[in-house]
Amino acid sequence: MxxxxxxxxxxxxxxxxxxxxxxxxxxxxxxxxxxxxxxxxxxxxxxxxxxxxxxxxxxxxxxxxxxxxxxxxxxxxxxxxxxxxxxxxxxxxxxxxxxxxxxxxxxxxxxxxNAAITGLSASGLPTDTFLFLGFPPRKQGSLNTFLDNTARHKGTLIFYESPRRIIRLISSAITAFGDRQACLARELTKQYEEFLRGPLSKILDTLETRETIKGECVLFIEGDDEQSAGLSPEQMEAMIMDGLNQNMGTGELAKNIARLANCPKAQVYDMILAVKKRS
Known part of the structure; x- marks a missing residue:
């Protein structure tokens, strides 16, 4: 037996x-x-x-x-x-x-x-639907693709990351998702447990002022909400036309507009291609 x-x-x-x-x-x-x-x-x-x-x-x-x-x-x-x-x-x-x-x-x-569930319960972000993504790819190109593929998921996104790469992850997430609401949980249940809540850009600014970052990190990012875009489709198209007239590269233009519109870079990229096709 x-x-x-x-x-x-x-x-x-x-x-x-x-x-x-x-x-x-x-x-x-x-x-x-x-x-x-x-x-x-x-x-x-x-x-x-x-x-x-x-x-x-x-x-x-x-x-x-x-x-x-x-x-x-x-x-x-x-x-x-x-x-x-x-x-x-x-x-x-x-x-x-x-x-x-x-x-x-x-x-x-x-x-x-479990770190993901423990942190999610106190993150202040929606808990009814979430997507656990574990540790993201280390190579930048693979990371960009990984984030772009999750940009339109409606549930809260959960990532594990080391303190050495957390700034890169947040910066890349801003490019891929826009400046969404988020929560960074660090050193869960330990003496120096910390929760940083707010827009991704605010969390990034806080971390960049520190000489060192210690402890394993869990990053929570709100899911895609089409109603949360900071620019209307008409405004975005006008910015695309203006950028194309200035001969801006497609990637750079998509990145800049995505940040302002608080929407995924991939979505803006598709809009740029559509505008180019009509031109």
Whole structure:
């Protein structure tokens, strides 16, 4: 009879943010598969959990999954945890869960913290519909395409990003979406937890005044609202004609008008092409 694979959510930062059930499962399991055993040691020690641990991260998951599934098939109970929050949500674990599923091994979630949902609840942006996008592409060209493809989604957009690239993401988002309302959540549940709310441009200005930015970031951006454009279609077309008469490049013209109109760059780009076709 096979064992059970538990997917256990752990705190984002504050060690008190863990369920009684999660602590019990971690104590009773035969093995804990952790993203970083050194990082998880602080949590395990805090709750007196002495269960053996094994590293299972993005660089070794393919090979470790086979070993872990074999242990499960032999009857072991294994708890999968990530460094913080819910495993598999922009964290390792998919290969293991997928293989366990294929083998008919019970996979049981033990719910708890998740940065995207935690931040969304306090963002001040609509929560009825949202799109979780995880970490965006690192290359600028891929990032631009990625953002353009989500520009017309009506729900709140949720991104994870490192502090080293958050300014670039916000700047690129302004170009792709216009100056939408947003919220940046940083260091969730930790001592220096911070929420920056307002237009993307205001958040960007605040960050650019800082010498350093620390802590993992979650960026929330309001969805597309066709009624929120700052310029009418007639005004936008007049600006397009004026820009074309000044021999402005299509990309630069689309970027400038999108910022003023508070609408996606791709939408303005399409309008420019339509105007050119009629000319």
């Amino acid at each position: 096979s064992g059970t694979l538990y997917i256990v959510a752990t705190p984002l930062g504050n060690l008190e943010d863990i369920t009684f059930r999660a602590v019990r499962i971690l104590k009773e399991a035969d093995l804990i598969a952790a993203e970083d055993t050194r990082h998880s040691k602080k949590l395990l020690n805090h709750y007196g959990i002495t269960t053996p641990t094994m590293a299972c991260h993005e660089h070794n998951e393919t090979s470790k999954a086979q070993d872990l599934v074999q242990r499960l098939e032999n009857g072991s109970t294994i708890a999968l945890i990530s460094d913080a929050g819910t495993p598999l949500i922009s964290d390792p674990g998919y290969r293991l869960v997928s293989l366990a599923r294929d083998k008919g091994i019970p996979v049981v979630p033990v719910p708890g913290c």
